[in-house]
Amino acid sequence: MQPKEVIFVDYSLLWLDWKPKDGLPEYVKRIVGTPATRQGKAALRELMAGLSAMGAETEQCSGKPDDLPAIRLKEYPGQDEKVTLRRSGDGMEISGSGQGLIYGVFRFLRHLALGEAFPEWESSPAYPIRMLDHWDNDDGSIERGYSGPSLFFRDGRPICTERTRDYARLLASCGLNGCCINNVNVHGNALKLLTGSYKRELRRIAACLAEYGVSLWLSVSFSAPIELGRLETADPLDPSVRQWWRETCGRLFAELPNLVGFLVKADSEGRPGPHSYGRSQAEGANMLAEAVSPFGGKILWRCFVYNCTQDWRDARTDRARAQCDHFAPLDGQFRENVYLQIKNGPVDFQIREPVSPLFGHLEHTNSMAEFQIAQEYTGQQRHVCYLIPMFREVLDFHLEHRAERDTVAENISAICAVSNTGSDFNWTGHDLAAANLFGFGLLSWDPSADPELIAREWTILSFGADPEVTDTVSGILMRSRDVYEKYTAPLGIGWMCAPNNHYGPSPEGYEYDRWGTYHRANHLEIGVERGPEGTGYTQQYSPGLAAMYASTEDCPEELLLFFHRLPYAYRMKDGRTLLQRIYDDHFEGYEEAKAMAEAWENLEDKLDPGIYARVRERFREQLRCAAEWRDVINTWLYRLTLIPDEKCRTIYP
């Protein structure tokens, strides 16, 4: 089904912009098999178009296959996402459900484009829910969006354009199967997505997504019964409230066959929730879960619940503790179609945080890891910051709660990321930020995927197969997170960014504010003590981890200031003082950013001029901002301590 309202927008196809390829195997000349489902047909279409773009002259052979080498598409019935690529005679076979064929075809095309050996692949995704959360508002703005206006909303209404379908293609091509199109902070007309007011537009969007097996999710307001239903309460135990949700879901799921469920931010940063009525998070979530249950619906319930009106004078309350304090005691109380959405770290998407201990406390509850590829705190797509290595660290992390299947990846049942996409030509603002979108997709399918291989693959698909380009760009990507970390807030302390816009340095910007994110630095010491003598946050981990983090000796150095309050004179393992380590990191971080920018500039002759110029501009801004970070953090610490840099580099007094 084609969208009827087509608005022409010029945009890149990113890694789906297949390039002509020499030496394609003989069997690509023929495709045998006629898929019956909508998704299977889409798979066939993608295969034909992809091969054609690569220069093959492919014909579809209907009827009984002869002995000539061919690509055979075998479609099985059902919604299974499993896919198999294997040799078949002199050709190959891609088999799966219609949905599986889509993944298989994209995988096959990537193999060809990368010039890899013959693909043998039998795979199922690690999680049945692999999605992006869009923080898109009804007016077309995006909360924490850095890539232009929304793909899904304009002027107070949902929109479906030609680009919607290409977006679904991009998501499916890297393994994603879901998309929540509106902001978790539900405002304005977005409230009315539940009412049928935008039925026509939503059905169009849903159809575009469904063709590629991407499900539709909606963010809903917990107080919708008041705002829309004119009830006087949104109490989850109130019969009229339950009735309102049941009726609303009945209508909505009938209107939108591709709808899978709701994402809910409740009792968080001013949003309404069950706590307003003296009910638990479980009572709130279960009420919604019951309402969507008849339609096979699911509820994604955010665990981002904390006191966002903390008094900075209050040194006992520790925001890092909040999620475990709220949710760990409720394990086992949630319905089976509720997924607790847990941010990767205990605070909020900083460049360095420990893994959220809550992952280890949900033995009898579905959990979902929430990452953020929108670079809210990681350079806002003006700095290059490839996040996939960091996500792998989180997924690989051993919670030490059980003997087997103990990693985060093995504990969760679902995975999502806050999207970094918008209507910019290149979808992600910074051309290199598309690697995070692609990489998150691959990781959501297979959490053991190698971030460096992903980076290399993405580079070749995006910029062509020149080995120097591949080495240079993937090298930049692989270094980029450490570089960003070095010149920004040191050693896990976080939150030294400008309040509100979260860009650029402001070392005391959050210090006297209500957000619970303090470093309490003075002339001698910096940081919040989170060991047993401090806020006790470390005790939320299993005993081994708790002991490790509580010990300044054993705590990983990159997290030292997340867990401990330490004197500037504290000796790091290599003998440097804590302060000197921070100075060094900031000087080095800037130099390394400069080296990345120079490496990019050396590729000028080998890259598309548009891409080259856009990324060069971003690097210029990154260098300007990195110098600002370096100098502000160093000066701020110098003014506090009056201890100079041992190497006599410039710190402004």
Added chain:
Amino acid sequence: MQPKEVIFVDYSLLWLDWKPKDGLPEYVKRIVGTPATRQGKAALRELMAGLSAMGAETEQCSGKPDDLPAIRLKEYPGQDEKVTLRRSGDGMEISGSGQGLIYGVFRFLRHLALGEAFPEWESSPAYPIRMLDHWDNDDGSIERGYSGPSLFFRDGRPICTERTRDYARLLASCGLNGCCINNVNVHGNALKLLTGSYKRELRRIAACLAEYGVSLWLSVSFSAPIELGRLETADPLDPSVRQWWRETCGRLFAELPNLVGFLVKADSEGRPGPHSYGRSQAEGANMLAEAVSPFGGKILWRCFVYNCTQDWRDARTDRARAQCDHFAPLDGQFRENVYLQIKNGPVDFQIREPVSPLFGHLEHTNSMAEFQIAQEYTGQQRHVCYLIPMFREVLDFHLEHRAERDTVAENISAICAVSNTGSDFNWTGHDLAAANLFGFGLLSWDPSADPELIAREWTILSFGADPEVTDTVSGILMRSRDVYEKYTAPLGIGWMCAPNNHYGPSPEGYEYDRWGTYHRANHLEIGVERGPEGTGYTQQYSPGLAAMYASTEDCPEELLLFFHRLPYAYRMKDGRTLLQRIYDDHFEGYEEAKAMAEAWENLEDKLDPGIYARVRERFREQLRCAAEWRDVINTWLYRLTLIPDEKCRTIYP
């Protein structure tokens, strides 16, 4: 002339809400004299209405006066603002031009309301231009407005309502004669005020103001020839630009007979100006002055020109120097109908600044003092802060440039304040902030007026004549500036407020920003040295003042951190350390604010319940915010120094 478009708004009449009065003199029963001019008639009407409100049964006696005691109105021809009140037989006489009669009648009514002895008053205003600048935007918002939406604009258009006339009455009643209705940052439809697009609305506003002798001024954009005239330049020496302004002024002054001239913010904080074309400020101002000259027009040219993109690393550039550096060399180059508008201090309306040295450099140029009764940096009309004593200090300040007529008051030719009014019921947000409006008016007429008498007079006119109310409220007003100063940024250092909104504490909020307002505090010292060894700012004063300010011994202590970088251990004259003085001020400031709030609460039985409750709410917010200021500033300094309070009061670590 009544405005045609009447929109009913409920609002207070402030000090013009005359109250019934016993013991009125016999002569108030008769008024003799029939003024001929529009202003004279308004004066008569005010007199009749005021006397009636006070309970007199007054009749107007036309024809030849008999011997019965009466108020005689004698109107002279002309625009002269001089007014005389004197005994005349058993009655009294008010004489002046129509305009003079307005001032005389309001003065006489105040005398009656205050129960003062028989008024003998012969007075002329100190300055021919005594005005308010409104920073009102076309959408009805007010930049730095804290009293509700604009009185002059709504939904992108100028508006004239019943309230416009009452606003003119309020201004005239305290001696003001001018009003610039739109923001100096000219945006949106406000650009089109020059085009005739809003001729009808502007004529109505002008007529309402004119009835009370209040002239209309407009803020204009220096680049209007580009924005409106479609020229390619706004170069003040370009013949087509000069022609465009001449034609525009010809049409505009013909349309608006009550228009007096333009206010211009040029080359300031991103506004266009003559510097963009390599021309001097004088060339820019004179070009406009020439264009308005045929119509008797005047140009108010703001001197708020400084580098607002300073690098914080740059310790040589000193924003405090900027106005003198830019304008002092140009003395004598401006046309006689140009007035240089100079803020009272060298930076920007902080609670404590020295007097701008520029006032002493303009021997051959008209200058205008600019004050701000909008409490941008002084509590935003949520804190009580009576500014009239501070304005008196500025006006009384001896510049030491000449032997006679050496004060600021004697050097300037005009006076204005950024208005604190809006559409709130009480016009000024905080009921007590109306004292700043009233007081600025009286001071603009007579810069030697006594701030305390003004406070007492305003209190009686506003809240009635109960002596306890008068003593308490005027006492609060008189203490309020010192109290606010004590709990906010210490000793003239300024700028420790939150960036952007300028409310509440943020001691490092401006420290790494581009605005040129730094304290550069470290573990041992705080402040910027502005003496000859520092930025040299002190040398902009005459030799005696320069020497005084340059010496830490002689510098007034309340300005110590404006002029000097000092160690926290510096000994104040009373033996306390600088740091202890700051701690003490902050603890005391809060306690004094609390005492003011309690004094107010003691008046509950004696005040109108609406006023009482509104002001009590404001005091609650003031106390909340004062505690925040106290604790944040003290904690910030404690963390820097680790020196505790000698008196062991609570400083959060």
